[in-house]
Amino acid sequence: MSVSLSKNQSVSLSKQSPNGLSSITLGVGWDVAKPKGFLGKVFGGGGGDIDLDASALLLDASKNEVDSIWFGQLNSHDGSVRHSGDNLTGEGDGDDESIAIDLNRLPRQVEYVVLTVTSFRGQTFDKVDNAYGRVVDNSTNRELARFPISDSGPHTGLVLACLSRAGGEWTFKAVGHRTNGQTVKHLVTDAVRVI
Template sequence: MALTLSKNQTISLEKTAGATLTKVSMGLGWDPVKKGGFLGKLLGGGGGDIDLDASCLILDADKQALDIVWFKQLKSKDGSINHSGDNRTGEGDGDDETIHVNLAGLPSAAKYLVFTVNSFTGQTFDQVENAYCRIVNGSNKNELARFNLAEKGRHTGVLMAYMTRSGSDWNLTTLGIVASGRNVTDLVADAARVITA
């Protein structure tokens, strides 16, 4: 059974999986806030599409960016990380965007993987509900951990979680830190600052 994590919680992914992990996926999901009734329509309609973008920053031990996987670059330069593609609505069940990571194929310099979500169109998280990220074992598709983000606000970005290489294991730390910026390139400095491992 998957763990439900709270903010600033760290777990060993290998211990959680009960085996060595070679591949994981980070799924991110969200829904547009549903506004109903006559008053809701007067104040902005019945919700509408929400275009959030999941991204992954690959950082070295000095917290310098080695690469970025996002909607403008769906594959890392070395091919070890792949993005499922841009979801522009947030509608439907399950993950809206997924980032697949071949842990065994990452360059040796990669120490941290930081997962973010941004509103490229500038919609704020006041217009988003049911936002979460989850980590899945890429070998058997078992969900290892889930982090639900309930925080609303006028922000346009969230640093969701990061993974830290620890020998052959990887630790997952949940964040849920709000940020400004419409894409992941606006969050590079913030990502380096929040890593404590």
Template structure:
């Protein structure tokens, strides 16, 4: 059963006493439809380029790696971004970041997942945005977080996956911020650690 997360909620990703080895974070979104008949006929909907990123931190809070559309692999191949979707077109996950938890060094404490609007379009233009964590081995969706808050922000610190007592947990953060890349969002990301 999928856990539907709300902002601020924390849950364990280890189910039934088994530890996870491989997961992926999927990000999906659609372009918000403009109202009215004329809105759809005359330049109604434009492509939205959202970008998913994964930032890796050690136990001291120091960033040790970054995985995003300009660096698709990190942590010696333990984290892989499957590619940049420039439009949000299509069903299902638009961008995916795969993580082999078993290959992460013991010094890795947390992974922070962000999403930002590369072209600077606000989330008012985005519909049906979500992120989800899936056990890649079983295909089972473990947690889903709807990013439904429209607004003038251009970035979100979505979620943090972190180690606690030798167990991986997820914290749904959902913190609105601004930035065309995660670099612009670092103060908010640091406060989420």
């Protein structure tokens, strides 16, 4: 059974997957917000496409950047992390973008994998509904944890969650820190500060 997390809560992924964890996927999904109220329905204000971008920032124990995976670089330099590709609309059910991580191949120096979401076109999160981040065990295709994103507002970026390693054990923490930026490169300073 999946664990539903609130902001700043964490869960041991190793305990959620007692037979061992070798490969996971970090998934992100969202919908376009529908117009609210009578005037919103009459004059619009919703609809259209929302181009959010999921990215992963790989950090060492000192929180120095080792690599970053995003729509501009779909694979880590060593090939252990792969991005599904850029979804420009947010349409459809399920994950809109995902990042697969081979935990056995991830370099030993990587202690943190920070999941971020940014709006490349500058659309704000008040135009987004039903957003979430989640972790799936690839060997069983079972969702281990989910973090519903209820933070609507005028921000264009979110440090969504952090995967951290300690002694071979992996923990997933829901961060939910609002920020601004159009790519993961704009969020590095905030990500390092809040994890």
